[in-house]
Each structure stands twice: as C-alpha cells, then as structure tokens.
Amino acid sequence: MLRRLAPLLLTLLAVVLGVTALAAEPDGASRRPDADFVVIVGVPGLRWDDVDPETTPTLWRMAENGSIGSLSARSARRPTCPVDGWLTLGAGNFAAWNTNRPAGTCPDVDVEVEQPDGFGANLPEQEAVVLHNQERLAWGAVPGALAESVRCTVAVGPGAAVAAARPFGRVDRYAPTLPADPAPLLGSCVLSIVDLGTVSGEDQATRDVAARRADADLARVLAARPPRSLVLVAGVSDTAQPSRLHVAVADGPGWERGWLTSASTGRDGYLQLADLAPTALTVLGRPLPERNFIGRAATPVDDRPTDLRAAVDVPTDADREASAQGRVARWFFVLLAAFQVLLAVAVLPLLRRARRHAGPVGPTPVPRFVVGTVEVLLVAAALAIPAALVADLVPWWRGQHAGWHFAVVTVLLLVGVTTLVRFAPGHDRTLGPLGAVAGLTTLAVGADVLTGARLQLNGVVGYSALEGGRYAGLGTVGLGAFLAGVLLTAGWLAQRVGRRWRPTVVVAMGTAAVVVVGSPYFGSDSVGAIALTAGVTVAAVICTGGWLTLNRLAWATMTGLAATIGLGLLDLRRPAADRGSLGRFLAALGEGRAGLTVHRSSGANFDTLVGSPLTVIAVVGAVLVWFALFQPWGGLMRLFGIYPAMRAVMAGTAVAAVIGGLLGGSALDVAGAAGALVVPMAVLASLRVLDHAADRTQPPGNRPQDFVTGTRSPEDGDADDAVPGNPPAAGEGRTAGETAGPEEATDRVSRTSTEVATA
Incomplete structure (x- = not known):
C-alpha cells in the first residue's frame, strides 16, 4: 500500500512546496512618496530618441533629477491614437473613443469641447463614450473615473479635456492653451492635466521641431508648478503604426534618480499608460476605485546608472528592440510552422519503412544516410525555440537589417547546439537525443527566468x-518550451532508475519547475504553475506503468485542485494591488465582475487560435501523432510500451500545455510551443524503436527464466517489468552495430507469451 501511495504522497508534497513558494512576494518598493499636487503633462508620440540635451534641455534636466521609464501606451484599440490615449489616462483602464477611423491611421484629437461659462468646459459626447466602453468593450473602463476620485481637476488643451472630463462630460477648470502665467490655474486644483501637443512623423527634423516646442512649454509648467508637487511627463499615445514605447518621467520629492515601475508590469523601468491615474491618486492620498482601475500605482526604484546618457540609452534601446521584435517574430513563427509541417510530411514514408524485418522478405530499408539526415533535422526543429531565445544575447535589433541579423545568429546557434547533440555521449541510444534536447531546452529557458527573464522581454x-500583456517572468512560448523540456527531462531520468523511484524523480523535477514558473521572484505565472502541477501529477501517477485509470485520474484531479485552491486563497489574502491573475479573478468572481474576465479570456483565446502560427504547429503535431505515430506502423505505442515513463511525461505535457493555454488566454500557443519540442523527439525515438523491432538478443541476468531460478527478483529495479504482459522499461535501446537492449527483446508488441516461455 505504501508503494502505491508513494506517487500521490510525493505529488502532494510538491503541491505544498509549490504553493509555499508561490505565496512569497518580493519586497515592495521602498519609496512611496506623497505630494500635495499632481501635474500630468501629456505629449502624444514622444519617444526617448526625441530626448537629448540640445533638443529638449528642460526634459533632459527633469529626467536627470527624477525617475524615468519606458511607457507602454496601450488602450482598448491598437494602435493607441491620441484620443484613445487621453481617454485611457482618465479611465485608469484600457479605453477607446467611439469613432471609426481608417485601419492603421491615427488622426489628431478632434473632440468637441464646449465652454458655456468660460470657466470650465463640457464634452457633449462623453456619455456616449462611457456607454460604448461599458457595453461594447471587454475591459469595463469608466472614462472619467480619475476626475471622479478628486474634488476638482484642471485641463489645458483638448486632449487634457478628454482625460479630465467626468463621466457626464464636465471639466471643472479648462483652458484651451497654456496661459502666459499658468501658476494660478495649476494651483487651483490638486490634479492638473496639460496637453503640450503631438510629436509625430518619421522625419527626425520634423519631430525635433515639435519636441522643442513641447519642451519650451514644459519649462513654463515647471516654473509655475505648485509647491510639493509631482510632475509626470508621458508620451500618452502612438501617432502611427507600428506602436512604440514612449517617454515616462516623474519629478518631485522622493522621485530622485530612479527607475519607474509598477505592480502591473513587475519590471524596473517599465510603466503602463493605465498606471498614471492610480499613481496620481496614490500620491495625493486618495482611495482608488478598484472596480474601475486596471492600472497600479507607479513607484521609483534604485539602481539607475549615474550617467544620464547611459540611463536614457536603456529605454531607447528597448524601444528599438520592441519595434523590431514584432516584425521578426511573425516571420520566425511562420517559417517554424512551415518547417514543422514539411518535416511531418517527410517522416511519414520513413515511419512506414523504418521497421526492420527479421526474415529475408520485407521492404527495402531506408539508407542510413537519409535516416541520419532526418534525425538531425528533427533535432534542429526541436531546438529552434531555445536557439531563438538565446539569440537575444546578441543585439541583433540595432542594425539596419534586424531580421537578417537575427536569422544569422539563430542559425549559427542552431547549428552549434545540433552538432553538440549529435556528438554528445549517448547519442546512439534510443532516448539519447531526446534527453539532450530536453535538457538543453530546460537549461536555456530556466536560466533566463532565474536571471530575470531578460531574454523573454521583447524577445x-x-x-x-508593446502588447502590454506581460512585462516580466515567463511568457507563453517560454512556458510551453519549459514545461515540455522539464517533463521530458524528468521522464528521461526516471527511465534510468528503478520503477519504485520514478515518481520521486518526476515529482522532484516537477516541484522545482513549479516554483520557477509560479514564484513571483521568477516566472510570475500562477496559471502556468497550476497547469504544470496538473501535468506533473498525471505523469507521476502513471510513470511506473499502466494506464490513467479513473482512480489515478481522480487523485491527479484532486491534487491539481488542491494546488489551485491553495494558491487562490493565499493570493486573495494579499493586498488588492499585489494580487496575481488568479487572485484578481477570484475577487472579481466574489464581486460579480468575473464575466468581463471570462469575456476577455474567451476573446483572447479566439483571436490567438485563428491568428497564431503556433496553432498550426499544435494541430499538425496532434494529427501526426494520432494518425501516424499511434498506428501499428508508427512506433509510438511501441515506444510507450518499452519506456512507460516517456508515455507518462508526454501525457503530462499534453495536459499541462492545454490547461496553460486555455486558462491563460493563449489558446493553443502553449501547446504549439511544447509540440515544437515533443513531436520531433517522439518521431525520432519512434524511428529508433522501429529500427530494433526485430532484435531478439537478451543479456544474461534479465531473462524471464532468471526469475524462476532466483537469479533476480521483481524488486531488483526494473526487473519486474519483464513479467509477461508488462515489458521492461529500464535500459536504453541501441542503434545498429550494438547488442540489442533488454527492452527490445521483451517488448510486448513483438513477443508473445509463448516466446517468453520458450526463452
């Protein structure tokens, strides 16, 4: 009974350790300054490459004294045009103006602003805009939520009026342009929002003219700022496609010489547009409307370079990389999907002819050179994603031909690691390439996550x-590659030990991986941790052999639910601003607002399903496995019979990938990234076991009659697998020229009970 319960007890231990690790939160920002006044200065389109001591001297001095960061100007519509950016600023949530515009264009702010009393203003379209965001969009934004949280607001310029208007359209204090002496106006309310015009165009000379004009007006604002005030300068929107990262500078008491960050990004030096509203209210000491805000308050953190030029180069380079990433990523995944599809078609005839017959009659074997070439291509296909991840160690985005530079770096890395796998010790064994590829993938992704996920960001x-979905931790593609690499590595290691120790190996590696994925210090992906827990649980309960029975499935489900409930309860106990995605969803469920989250997740799943090349990889991989590898000539069932631990971890990978994708709103992207590794390795291993289907050699000490004579006992490691009907799983298969391993000799597919008795 103890041996049967061991996998379950070990998995429960993994749940406890994983939840404990996920419960720990990094220390919050040490500085949370306050102020009596907040002035938000918006300059749509302003980027860090527009800022220098000659063109924008005022902003340069402000950046030197204050805290800086890269602003992701995301709204409910892409690209974020100026009117959408101003509306998102005032909503503290992703919002959009209810007007149609040509795709890919960004018109200037064209909003009707009425001034019936010459003191304040009114936006007659505001109520319709609020209704549009509440009923037609999935974010539940309330334009004007920022203005409703303070007693009065000041707006200068039409864009600022959009941000400062209350939900019914009233702007408390309004000036169409910046007065000659703005001090009385800026000191009349605790919150002021100023529109300094747009910096647009691709011609740098044109941009410099607009930037100088905005900088001159900024100098007047700073000269007239109220005492004990915080001034925030932000490039609140894009002006054209593609989207870019923009300027964010905070200057005030307590904001000296740091990086800007927030709980919504979890990355030093990065801020979202929706974070500006909660930042203003937090600094002023006002309560946040949690039901309406999706952003989190910004805080300054240390470790910024002393030299301002070196500090400004960081967000400038990040903008350049993020801009290039979108174009290159599309081509990379399209080419990867095409390569995987062509490879899947090419291996079909090899699988049909891979099985060698013992007799003189049979199909002509495929030449060894062809098989070796296909094996190399399978290894390269499986290592494509890890190689592309490591390629970001080289700044390929800084050249004029960023795509070609990335391609050259990735191909060179891919050739290098493929050669390493080809000539690594143990390559000739059946599971040798699989273990090497899985180990390299786990090492590449895991090392990046443990060191701050710097290769994931904008990689x-x-x-x-620019997408605004994640700024730190483990991404969707990284999650798929990591969980596949970890589980395959665990299966490869488990197959090399006795049956009784296999659950220990799987659970030990799974626990460490859950901590890496879910810990807020590392992967920061609670959904991924839950998915991986489910996969590890399934793999642990069947890695000793047998099928996923109802009893085992029930235990695995209960363990996964225990992890989910434990993590959810711990997340709910945190402050609202520090909760993860699971905690926020449970809180919304309790308040009756979970429908918006489900609606957004469903929409994200659908968009990703129909528009991602990884969907093609996942579907083609599933078709290849089901209609080819699972056939009698496909070899995968034979592989699973010989190596039950590999069957367990591949089943666990499928479960984890599907759960992680659907719950995370990425549809089949996680499964596609995992399949890009698992399917080529499953094909390669299947080809090798089919190549040994006719082997009958059985070394002394592992033959069935040895159990009768007492040479070995069923407790000796994997010897009990040699009982008829349950093939042995220890040992490794060998290629031509080596003595066949015991697993091929007693494979249940090729040996009948009569043959075993005869032996």
Whole structure:
C-alpha cells in the first residue's frame, strides 16, 4: 500500500512546496512618496530618441533629477491614437473613443469641447463614450473615473479635456492653451492635466521641431508648478503604426534618480499608460476605485546608472528592440510552422519503412544516410525555440537589417547546439537525443527566468512590452518550451532508475519547475504553475506503468485542485494591488465582475487560435501523432510500451500545455510551443524503436527464466517489468552495430507469451 501511495504522497508534497513558494512576494518598493499636487503633462508620440540635451534641455534636466521609464501606451484599440490615449489616462483602464477611423491611421484629437461659462468646459459626447466602453468593450473602463476620485481637476488643451472630463462630460477648470502665467490655474486644483501637443512623423527634423516646442512649454509648467508637487511627463499615445514605447518621467520629492515601475508590469523601468491615474491618486492620498482601475500605482526604484546618457540609452534601446521584435517574430513563427509541417510530411514514408524485418522478405530499408539526415533535422526543429531565445544575447535589433541579423545568429546557434547533440555521449541510444534536447531546452529557458527573464522581454520568442500583456517572468512560448523540456527531462531520468523511484524523480523535477514558473521572484505565472502541477501529477501517477485509470485520474484531479485552491486563497489574502491573475479573478468572481474576465479570456483565446502560427504547429503535431505515430506502423505505442515513463511525461505535457493555454488566454500557443519540442523527439525515438523491432538478443541476468531460478527478483529495479504482459522499461535501446537492449527483446508488441516461455 505504501508503494502505491508513494506517487500521490510525493505529488502532494510538491503541491505544498509549490504553493509555499508561490505565496512569497518580493519586497515592495521602498519609496512611496506623497505630494500635495499632481501635474500630468501629456505629449502624444514622444519617444526617448526625441530626448537629448540640445533638443529638449528642460526634459533632459527633469529626467536627470527624477525617475524615468519606458511607457507602454496601450488602450482598448491598437494602435493607441491620441484620443484613445487621453481617454485611457482618465479611465485608469484600457479605453477607446467611439469613432471609426481608417485601419492603421491615427488622426489628431478632434473632440468637441464646449465652454458655456468660460470657466470650465463640457464634452457633449462623453456619455456616449462611457456607454460604448461599458457595453461594447471587454475591459469595463469608466472614462472619467480619475476626475471622479478628486474634488476638482484642471485641463489645458483638448486632449487634457478628454482625460479630465467626468463621466457626464464636465471639466471643472479648462483652458484651451497654456496661459502666459499658468501658476494660478495649476494651483487651483490638486490634479492638473496639460496637453503640450503631438510629436509625430518619421522625419527626425520634423519631430525635433515639435519636441522643442513641447519642451519650451514644459519649462513654463515647471516654473509655475505648485509647491510639493509631482510632475509626470508621458508620451500618452502612438501617432502611427507600428506602436512604440514612449517617454515616462516623474519629478518631485522622493522621485530622485530612479527607475519607474509598477505592480502591473513587475519590471524596473517599465510603466503602463493605465498606471498614471492610480499613481496620481496614490500620491495625493486618495482611495482608488478598484472596480474601475486596471492600472497600479507607479513607484521609483534604485539602481539607475549615474550617467544620464547611459540611463536614457536603456529605454531607447528597448524601444528599438520592441519595434523590431514584432516584425521578426511573425516571420520566425511562420517559417517554424512551415518547417514543422514539411518535416511531418517527410517522416511519414520513413515511419512506414523504418521497421526492420527479421526474415529475408520485407521492404527495402531506408539508407542510413537519409535516416541520419532526418534525425538531425528533427533535432534542429526541436531546438529552434531555445536557439531563438538565446539569440537575444546578441543585439541583433540595432542594425539596419534586424531580421537578417537575427536569422544569422539563430542559425549559427542552431547549428552549434545540433552538432553538440549529435556528438554528445549517448547519442546512439534510443532516448539519447531526446534527453539532450530536453535538457538543453530546460537549461536555456530556466536560466533566463532565474536571471530575470531578460531574454523573454521583447524577445522574438518572448513577449513584447508593446502588447502590454506581460512585462516580466515567463511568457507563453517560454512556458510551453519549459514545461515540455522539464517533463521530458524528468521522464528521461526516471527511465534510468528503478520503477519504485520514478515518481520521486518526476515529482522532484516537477516541484522545482513549479516554483520557477509560479514564484513571483521568477516566472510570475500562477496559471502556468497550476497547469504544470496538473501535468506533473498525471505523469507521476502513471510513470511506473499502466494506464490513467479513473482512480489515478481522480487523485491527479484532486491534487491539481488542491494546488489551485491553495494558491487562490493565499493570493486573495494579499493586498488588492499585489494580487496575481488568479487572485484578481477570484475577487472579481466574489464581486460579480468575473464575466468581463471570462469575456476577455474567451476573446483572447479566439483571436490567438485563428491568428497564431503556433496553432498550426499544435494541430499538425496532434494529427501526426494520432494518425501516424499511434498506428501499428508508427512506433509510438511501441515506444510507450518499452519506456512507460516517456508515455507518462508526454501525457503530462499534453495536459499541462492545454490547461496553460486555455486558462491563460493563449489558446493553443502553449501547446504549439511544447509540440515544437515533443513531436520531433517522439518521431525520432519512434524511428529508433522501429529500427530494433526485430532484435531478439537478451543479456544474461534479465531473462524471464532468471526469475524462476532466483537469479533476480521483481524488486531488483526494473526487473519486474519483464513479467509477461508488462515489458521492461529500464535500459536504453541501441542503434545498429550494438547488442540489442533488454527492452527490445521483451517488448510486448513483438513477443508473445509463448516466446517468453520458450526463452
């Protein structure tokens, strides 16, 4: 009974350790300054490459004294045009103006602003805009939520009026342009919003003219700022496609010489547009309307370079990389999907002819050179995503031909690691390439996550700060590659030990991986941790052999639910601003607002399903496995019979990938990234076991009659697998020229009970 319960007890231990690790939160920002006044200065389109001591001297001095960061100007519509950016600023949530515009264009702010009393203003379209965001969009934004949270607001310029208007359209204090002496106006309310015009165009000379004009007006604002005030300068929107990262500078008491960050990004030096509203209210000491805000308050953190030029170069380079990432990533995944599809078609005839017959009659074997070439291509296909991740160690985005530079770096890395796998010790064994590829993938992704996920941010196989979905931790593609690499590595290691120790190996590696994925210090992906827990649980309960029975499935489900409930309860106990995605969803469920989250997740799943090349990889991989590898001539069932631990971890990978994708709103992207590794390795291993289907050699000490004579006992490691009907799983298969391993000799597919008795 103890041996049967061991996998379950070990998995429960993994759940406890994983939840404990996920419960720990990094220390919050040490500085949370306050102020009596807040002035938000918006300059749509302003980027860090527009800022220098000659063109924008005022902003340069302000950046030197204050805290800086890259602003992701995301709204409910892409690209974020100026009117959408101003509306998002005032909503503290992703919002959009209810007007149609040509795709890919960004018109200037064209909003009707009425001044019936010459003191304030009124936006007659505001109520219709609020209704549009509440009923037609999935974010539940309330334009005007920022203005409703303070007693009065000041707006200068039409864009600022959009941000400062209350939900019914009233602007408390309004001036169409910046007065000659703005001090009385800026000091009349605790919150002022100023529109300094747009910096647009691709011609740098044109941009410099607009930037100088905005900088001159900024100098007047700073000269007239109220005492104990915080001034925020932000490039609140894009002006054209593609989207870019923009300027964010905070200057005030307590904001000296740091990086800007927020709980919504979790990355030093990065801020979202929706974070500006909660930042203003937090600094002023006002309560946040949690039901309406999706952003989190910004805080300054240390470790900024002393030299301002070196500090400004960081967000400038990040903008350049993020801009190039979108173009290169599309081509990379399209080419990867095409390569995987062509490879899947090419291996079909090899699978049909891979099985060698013992007799003189049979199909002509495929030449060894062809098989070796296909094996190399399978290894390269499986290592494409890890190679593309590591390629970001080289700044390929800084050249004029960024795509070609990335391609050259990735191909060179891919050739190098493929050669390493080809000539690594143990390559000739059946599971040798699989273990090497899985180990390299786990090492590449895991090392990046443990060192701050710097290769994930704005990386081709990572996530883009321009998209606004994630800024730190493990991304969708990284999650798929990592969980597949970890589980395959665990299966490869488990297959090399006795049956009784296999659950220990799987659970030990799975626990460490859950901590890496879910810990807020590392992967920061609670959904991924839950998915991986489910996959590890399934793999642990069947890695000793047998099928996923109802009893085992029930235990695995209960363990996964225990992890989910434990993590959710711990997340709910945190402050609202520090909760993860699971905690926020449970809180919304309790308040009756979970419908918006489900609606957004469903929409994200659908958009990703129909528009991602990884969907093609996932579907083609599933078709290849089901209609080819699972056939009697496909070899995968034979592989699973000989190596039950590999069957367990591949089943666990499928479960984890599907759960992680659907719950995370990425549809089949996680499954596609995992399939890009698992399917080529499954094909390669299947080809090798089919090549040994006719082997009958059985070394002394592992033959069935040895159990009768007492040479070995069923407790000796994997010897009990040699009982008829349950093939042995220890040992490794060998290629031509080596003595066949015991697993091929007693494979249940090729040996009948009569043959075993005869032996």
